Amino acid sequence: MNIQTFINQFKHSIKNVKHKTLRFYIWEMEDIGVAYVSTPKVASNSIRAMIRQRQAKILFNLDEDIRNNKEFKTRLDKKIKRSVKPSRIEASKKDLYLFSFVRNPLARLYSCYRDKVVNAEKRHKLCTLSPYGINFWMSFDDFVFRIAEIPDNKANDHFRSLHTFLTYQGNSFVDYVGKLENFSKDWQPLQAKFGLNFPQTDQTSRRVSGPALPLDKLPYTRKSAEAAARRYARDIELYDYSDDIDRLLDRR
Numbered sequence: 001m002n003i004q005t006f007i008n009q010f011k012h013s014i015k016n017v018k019h020k021t022l023r024f025y026i027w028e029m030e031d032i033g034v035a036y037v038s039t040p041k042v043a044s045n046s047i048r049a050m051i052r053q054r055q056a057k058i059l060f061n062l063d064e065d066i067r068n069n070k071e072f073k074t075r076l077d078k079k080i081k082r083s084v085k086p087s088r089i090e091a092s093k094k095d096l097y098l099f100s101f102v103r104n105p106l107a108r109l110y111s112c113y114r115d116k117v118v119n120a121e122k123r124h125k126l127c128t129l130s131p132y133g134i135n136f137w138m139s140f141d142d143f144v145f146r147i148a149e150i151p152d153n154k155a156n157d158h159f160r161s162l163h164t165f166l167t168y169q170g171n172s173f174v175d176y177v178g179k180l181e182n183f184s185k186d187w188q189p190l191q192a193k194f195g196l197n198f199p200q201t202d203q204t205s206r207r208v209s210g211p212a213l214p215l216d217k218l219p220y221t222r223k224s225a226e227a228a229a230r231r232y233a234r235d236i237e238l239y240d241y242s243d244d245i246d247r248l249l250d251r252r
Contacts, residue, residue, distance in 0.1 A: 046199040105232035222252035
């Protein structure tokens with residue numbers, strides 16, 4: 001390794017290790033008193049796209065598709081997106097009704113692997129998770145075992161436990177939590193109560209983590225499934241995924 005390569009990798013590590021800082025990201029629709037708490041790898045791109053499109057109409061009377069308008073999205077995000085420290089979440093919540101979505105932690109972890117390890121090599125020179133000892137084309141089992149060693153207070157947002165985005169000091173601050181596995185059904189209360197349009201499938205057409213697979217089709221071995229289940233035990237219990245994980249383990 002030459003010195004320039006070392007310097008580049010060092011800078012890369014410093015940049016990406018900042019992602020371990022714990023913050024909540026809230027996307028507001030103040031006109032109806034609702035906000036979305038973003039959870040990475042849980043249809044967040046689709047939900048944010050819906051919110052952006054809606055608020056572009058509300059705030060700027062803009063009907064055109066804004067997905068490819070980076071300059072306008074940056075301007076819009078300054079009005080509707082907030083980054084909040086955990087200690088400030090209750091004060092920041094104001095009178096907003098907060099909602100979010102969760103996903104089976106083992107399916108979410110596989111999506112992270114597909115996105116950040118397998119497919120990312122086509123788009124990046126360096127793996128964005130390299131500061132965590134993760135590199136392109138490492139096996140899925142090795143990826144899982146490495147993630148299992150990283151606590152949430154040092155984790156990147158894409159594999160940090162979901163409850164760390166939705167709870168503070170052990171208490172949930174979110175009013176409604178749906179599941180990605182029941183996305184259409186679980187979106188209906190939001191549509192009925194607030195008139196929120198269902199996030200369109202074409203808003204996720206740029207999916208980079210690959211096609212969704214049933215849980216029992218994911219490439220977990222018995223050992224890696226057990227390691228992932230231990231790593232995300234709190235999510236599995238809190239969001240009622242125990243039966244799904246037990247069925248997966250029974251088939252390994």
